[in-house]
Amino acid sequence: MNEYNAQRLLVAWFDTTYPYLKSLFFAIPNGGKRDKVTAKRLKDEGVRPGIPDLMLARPCGGKNGLFLEMKTVSGRPSEAQEAAHLALRTNGYAVAMPRGYEAAREAIRGYLENGAAC
Structure with missing residues (x-):
């Protein structure tokens, strides 16, 4: 399953659950x-390389929120993603890089259901 379909299924599951x-x-x-014009506009608006695909803006278990970087089973993070993940973790966020829909679902469950004081 590609990242798009995994993310689409994950959002639908989350919204229901x-x-x-x-x-x-x-x-x-x-x-x-x-295209180059759109890329330039987005960069000017603050799009940053390496920022994860999804965010759950709910503090839980001593973390400020959860970022998810969706990957396929064989997907690998870029250097920009690794740097962004480190910066986010250093600043109190949980970051997960699930490989597929099921792994992403478990990352969210683990964050919400196993964390203290959610």
Whole structure:
């Protein structure tokens, strides 16, 4: 399954499973191919390389929120992604890089259901 379909399924599952948190779970559309004009506009607006695909903006278990970088089973992070993940972790965020829909679902469950004081 490609990243798009895994992410689409994950968002649908999340919205059904945690409807009260729906407004706190959102995509960060940094990736994808764009023409040069659109890429320049987005960069000027603050798009940053390496920022994960999704964020759950809910503090839990001593973390400020959860970022998810969706990957396929064989997908690998870029250097920009590794640097962004380190910066986010250093600043109190949980970061997961699940490989597929099921792994992403488990990362969210683990964050919400195993963390203290969510």
